[in-house]
Structures are given as C-alpha cells and as structure tokens.
Amino acid sequence: MEKYHSANLSDQRIIDALIAQDPxxxxxxxxxxxxxxxxxxxxxxxxxxxxxxxxxxxxxxxSVVPELGYLHRGYEKMAENMTYLEYIPHTDRLDYTSTMAxxxxxxxxxxxxxxxxxxxxxxxxxxxxAELSRIAGHLVAVGTFALDVGxxxxxxxxxxxxxxxxNIFDRIAGARFTTSYTRIGGVASDLDSxxxxxxxxxxxxxxDAHEEFxxxxxxxxxxxxxxxxxxxxxxxxxxxxxxxxxxxxxxxVEYDIRRxxxxxxxxxxxxNIPVYNEGDSLARYFVRVDELKESSKIVYQCLDKLPQGPxxxxxxxxxxxxxxxxxxxxxxxxxxFMLVNxxxxxxxxxxxxxxxxxxxxxxxxxxxxxxGYPWKFKIRSPSFxxxxxxxxxxKNQMISDVVAIIGSIDPVMxxxxx
Amino acid sequence: MYEILxxxxxxxxxxxxxxxxxxxxxxxxxxxxxAVYLERKVSAFMQDRLGPMRTGPYGVLQTxxxxxxxxxxxxxxxxxADKKLFNLAPVLVFAGSYAAFAAIxxxxxxxxxxxxxxxxxxxxISSLVVAxxxxxxxxxxxxxxxxxxxxxxxxxxxxxxxxxxxxLSVVMITGTLxxxxxxxxxxxxxxxxxxxxxxxxxxxxxxxxxxxxxxxVIFYISSLxxxxxxxxxIPEAESELVAGYHTEYxxxxxxxxFLAEYANMFAxxxxxxxxxxxxxxxxxxxxxxxxxLEWLIPLEQLFWFTMKGLFFVFVQMWLxxxxxxxxxxxxxxxxxKYLIPYAFVNLIxxxxxxxI
Numbered sequence: 001m002e003k004y005h006s007a008n009l010s011d012q013r014i015i016d017a018l019i020a021q022d023p024x025x026x027x028x029x030x031x032x033x034x035x036x037x038x039x040x041x042x043x044x045x046x047x048x049x050x051x052x053x054x055x056x057x058x059x060x061x062x063s064v065v066p067e068l069g070y071l072h073r074g075y076e077k078m079a080e081n082m083t084y085l086e087y088i089p090h091t092d093r094l095d096y097t098s099t100m101a102x103x104x105x106x107x108x109x110x111x112x113x114x115x116x117x118x119x120x121x122x123x124x125x126x127x128x129x130a131e132l133s134r135i136a137g138h139l140v141a142v143g144t145f146a147l148d149v150g151x152x153x154x155x156x157x158x159x160x161x162x163x164x165x166x167n168i169f170d171r172i173a174g175a176r177f178t179t180s181y182t183r184i185g186g187v188a189s190d191l192d193s194x195x196x197x198x199x200x201x202x203x204x205x206x207x208d209a210h211e212e213f214x215x216x217x218x219x220x221x222x223x224x225x226x227x228x229x230x231x232x233x234x235x236x237x238x239x240x241x242x243x244x245x246x247x248x249x250x251x252x253v254e255y256d257i258r259r260x261x262x263x264x265x266x267x268x269x270x271x272n273i274p275v276y277n278e279g280d281s282l283a284r285y286f287v288r289v290d291e292l293k294e295s296s297k298i299v300y301q302c303l304d305k306l307p308q309g310p311x312x313x314x315x316x317x318x319x320x321x322x323x324x325x326x327x328x329x330x331x332x333x334x335x336x337f338m339l340v341n342x343x344x345x346x347x348x349x350x351x352x353x354x355x356x357x358x359x360x361x362x363x364x365x366x367x368x369x370x371x372g373y374p375w376k377f378k379i380r381s382p383s384f385x386x387x388x389x390x391x392x393x394x395k396n397q398m399i400s401d402v403v404a405i406i407g408s409i410d411p412v413m414x415x416x417x418x
Numbered sequence: 419m420y421e422i423l424x425x426x427x428x429x430x431x432x433x434x435x436x437x438x439x440x441x442x443x444x445x446x447x448x449x450x451x452x453a454v455y456l457e458r459k460v461s462a463f464m465q466d467r468l469g470p471m472r473t474g475p476y477g478v479l480q481t482x483x484x485x486x487x488x489x490x491x492x493x494x495x496x497x498x499a500d501k502k503l504f505n506l507a508p509v510l511v512f513a514g515s516y517a518a519f520a521a522i523x524x525x526x527x528x529x530x531x532x533x534x535x536x537x538x539x540x541x542x543i544s545s546l547v548v549a550x551x552x553x554x555x556x557x558x559x560x561x562x563x564x565x566x567x568x569x570x571x572x573x574x575x576x577x578x579x580x581x582x583x584x585x586l587s588v589v590m591i592t593g594t595l596x597x598x599x600x601x602x603x604x605x606x607x608x609x610x611x612x613x614x615x616x617x618x619x620x621x622x623x624x625x626x627x628x629x630x631x632x633x634x635v636i637f638y639i640s641s642l643x644x645x646x647x648x649x650x651x652i653p654e655a656e657s658e659l660v661a662g663y664h665t666e667y668x669x670x671x672x673x674x675x676f677l678a679e680y681a682n683m684f685a686x687x688x689x690x691x692x693x694x695x696x697x698x699x700x701x702x703x704x705x706x707x708x709x710x711l712e713w714l715i716p717l718e719q720l721f722w723f724t725m726k727g728l729f730f731v732f733v734q735m736w737l738x739x740x741x742x743x744x745x746x747x748x749x750x751x752x753x754x755k756y757l758i759p760y761a762f763v764n765l766i767x768x769x770x771x772x773x774i
Binding site: 226 | 461561
C-alpha cells in the first residue's frame, strides 16, 4: 500500500474497493501488469462530475468503482429549513435536463401529503409539460450518448430540437431552463393559445426531425457494432439493483409507473411502453428513441383532451392566491403572508410519492410534523440508483465501451448527488 | 525547380533552403488556416449551425485569431514529463508529415525532390510520425496520452500494410515509383487517370477499372486511419481519452501537432489524387494550350492539384461529421480481416490483368 505515495484517504478507499471486487489479486499484481486509471470528475465522457476509477489490463476494464458526491449540495437537508413552496426552485436543479418533470413530481408529493385536490386542467397541463420535458431529457440522453461513441452531428441535431422545447418553456413558465413552473395546488400560469400553437408546431415538425435523426444512427453499421452486446444488464440484476426507467425497460422488464400506478390522467391516455429484452447499450438507446415518439403521442392526446377551467385549486389555506387579488383584497393578502412566511402546514404524517421521470422513478419521501417545514425529506433519485449497475456491467469491457455504457445509463449528476 | 533556383541565387544552400520552405509558407500554412476554417464551416453546415461568424466577414479570420491566441499561450511542461522527448515529439511529428511533401508534385515544374523512389520515400518518412506520437505519449507521463499513443502506433503501423499493397498494385501498372512520372502518364483527359485503368487503351483498361476502384477505396480508408480521422480517430478519441497523445501539450507545441494533422490530411489526399486521379493534370486539357500561353499551364496544374486535394480533404471532413468512431479491436478487425486480404486479392488480380 505504501507504493501509492500520493494516494490520499479517498483514493485509498477506492483502491480498496477495486481490490475487494476481485479478492484474488494483490496490489503488486496491479502494479506489475495492470494500470489504475482515473476517469473524471473532469472528463468529457462522464456527464458532469461522475468519477470512475478503473483497473485496466491493456484496454480491458477489469473492474470499475464509481465515486459520487462531487455535486452534493445537501438538498435533502436544505429542504428541512424551507417551506414547501420555497423548495420548488430547487427541484429544477435535480435532473436539470428535465426540469418540468421534477417540478411536477415534487408538488404531487406535497399535494398528496397536504390532501389538495388539483383542478383537471392543471393536471393536464402538468402532463403536457412533463412529457415535453421527457422529450427534452431523452433528446439530451441520446444526443450525448451518440457523442460518446463519436457521432457529433447527431448530438447537435438533438440539441437543436431541445432548444425548441426550451423556447416553449420560456413561453409557458417564463424561463427556459430553471422553469419552477408548478405550484402547490396547480401550475403558475395557464397555457395560452400561443403556447398551445407553439407546442403543436413543435410536435408536427418533430416527427421529421426524429426520422432524420434515426436515419443517421439506427442503421449505422459502426454505431450498432459499437453498442450491440455491450454492457449487458440481465433482468434479475436490474431488478435487484433497483434500476428504473429506460434502463430497466431495456433489460426486458415492463415497468413504467405511468402504467403500473397511474398518476395525473395517464390512465386516460393511450400509449405504449417500449420494452427491449437484450439489456445491452443498444437496447437502452432504442427504448429512449421509442419513448420519444410515445411522449409526443401523449402530448398530442393531452392537447386534444385539455379541459377548460381553473389552473389552481380553490383552497385558500394551502394554495397561493392570485397576484392581482393580493394587491387588491385584504383576505388574500393575509393568506399570502401566512403561506409564504409560515408554509402550508400539512397534517402530521408521512408520504412517498413517485413518478416516472425520464431517468426513472423519481420519488419524494416527506415526513411532516405539522409545521410549515418538512421534518424529514428524502429524494429517491433514479440516476443514483441506476449508477449502481456500473461496476457490474463494465466488467471485462473495453475502455471505449465504458464511455458508451455511461452514456447508455444516462446519469445526471445533479440528481445522483442531490 | 531546384536547378532554376540554383541558377538564380548562384548558391546551392540558399536554393535548398528556399526549395524546402517554399511549400511550407506558400502552401501548407495557408492551407492549414483554410482547412481549419473549412472544417468548422462544413461541420456547422452539417449540424444546422453557422460556425464562426464574428471574426472578419463570415468568420474567415477565425483561424488567424486562433493561431495568434495559441502563440501567446504559456508553454506548459508538466512536472513529471520527460522534457527532452516532450519537446522533440511535436517536431518529429511535423517533420514526418512535412517531409512527405518533398516527393509530391504540385505542378509539372515544382517538386521538392524528383527522386525516382518518391512513393517509397513517402511511405517510409510518414512512419516517422509514429515515433513522434509514441514519444509524445510516453514523455507526457499521462495515462491517457500513453493509451492514445499506443493506439496510434498500433493503428498506423497496421494500416501501412494495405496502403503499401495498394500502392504496389498501382506501381505494377504504371511501372514507376515516382509520383511525378505517375502524374505525367495520366495526361490529357480524365479517362487516362489510373482509376479508369491508365492511359493505355485496350481490353486491359476495361478490366482494370473495377479493381482500381476497389484499390482506391482501400487506399482511402487506410489513409483515413493513417491520419487519425474519424471513424478511425481513436488515438485522440475525445470522449474516451480526453485528447489522446497531445493531452498535455499547450500553446505552440499543440499548434504544431494541429498543423501536422492538417498537413497530413492534405498529404494523403494529394497522394490519392496523384496516384488515382491524375495528380496535377487537368481532366479536360489545358486552357493555356488552347490560347497559346505556355506559362499558364503550371498555374492551371496547381489549381487542379489543389482542387483535387481539397476535394478529398472535404470528403474526410464529411466522413468525420457523419460517422461514429470505431473501437480499438474493431479497427484492427477492419484492417487485418478485411482490408489486407482484399488488398492482396486485388494485387494478384491486377497483376494477372497486367500480364495480358
């Protein structure tokens, strides 16, 4: 062990973990024939600040240990010192590729805890923005995945489409990236006709853009050769490791919370759940590509079914009043003051609410002691759980495959490190 | 050319120096500036972007600005690097790719050296690049650089074999190793080019066409691998090895690697053009002959040579922004299981045809 002069305590821990994966080797073996390589946290392929320490034999990866926490901001602890309303902007910063879906997931958990009934129109709007944000998230995922295997143009094309979604979000929420669009009891603003027109225009032209993108990659010999049979995650392992989302469906498990435990109005919508049985990187890619099409189908249906009505629940003690009423009416002013300063005070109890996010099951576990602040707050983030599969599926692959596998698992470190 | 210079300056040394630096300053530096700009514009066009637009009209001065920035940059040598090798490596890499230009005929009157073994010289001297790349990877004392250098060495050496085999099959037809002679043979019209079976008419020419096309495809694929372009850019695979063998380089040393890469791109394109597509020869005869201005011919030749070279450079860029990257083992599979056997079979068939 003394041979690692420069190894500090955390490096030592990782080296120990590397050795623990393969108890037969000694540290001398590693120094003799093998190389320990550090990928990240500053590495172009690690999607943010994921750090991997890999033991290489030539270019073959013998074992790999992921090291997380470089983006840890303590969001779970921070939540305990904030009112439920104050926390909404922080959900943007979890999975920052699909902010709207996080907003929706969080307020649904709080509403379940406080027992607020949300108007139908608001729920439909939430479905629309969540699915648009799923499209945005998956576009980033497949684009960066293509970039990881060397196809730069595909990446640019997906980002071009994502840009249009962000323009839509700009119209709906007033912000392109950090949307913070949902409110407890509804959504911040109604979908106006201009926004609906923008969404329809986007979806109409997206079909062609999607086809163009698929043409570039789906039948590309090099792309398929690079990914077929790489990073196979067997069904049982996927379930045991708690993998969710497209990664689980790529391993042949038909589990999608939108179908398994329908929330919002997903039970009224007709959509398929793409499932591939191969469990390799290519299958995970195909699941995402198919989900892109399914999501645009869902948005079309939601726009058709979008009912008229209010977008905020009528519950003065828990739901923020309208801005113009605050300035003109006494009672609304008092309610606004109480809600903003002391919170919505949900009843004592705990709740776990999970939704299907682009990355997988995003769950919020909230314990309330009756005050305006949560007593305990836990985020079940899909990226964190999905990353658990990395040591298993990277074993005996080449170092180029590790890059492809990270891309196919699609972790977002903002969410994994919380 | 060299003789003319000797006569002008009355000194062989000055003539040698001028002959050596002429292509660098007149051709390769402007070409590199233009090619970097072209690459960015081509990629931007393919990706629905504008590319550089701010520096000068349509961003034409972007690469000049980049070069100025690189010159100003601090020259960093990391602490544990092997300084001598670290400094020597970019020079060697550039020397290897630049020396190849000595045997490439730009026009019928300008060629660095009219040695009869031009092609052989190019094959040999461009292997010097491997030594430079290995040196840079080793001297950087960085694991990524080392991996990149190892990949590069394995790749370039493997792909020299199909290149050499294809060149051999062309040499069998033309009967010369000199690129200048080879270009001279393919004179007059484009159907005299080697890819269309050479200048001699007959059954041979018709039979040769398909095999020459196969030879060209093999040559072009292996030349892509030799200059580390996508889909064979694994030595500098950005998403895997950060920047491969030149990860630790900064400032002018990095610029020299960069320059070498672009010089190499043009070198292989020029060789492909010279061997298969008539070199500096115009495809439709010369305008200068038509109107009786003899001095116009070399300029026309330079124009056609540059155009042919640039076309293949453009194809390299086109491929780069379309295709993903192969994996190391797949790269070796392509070379040893497909290109080399096909090149061998092609060589034998072309040999048999030329016996007819």
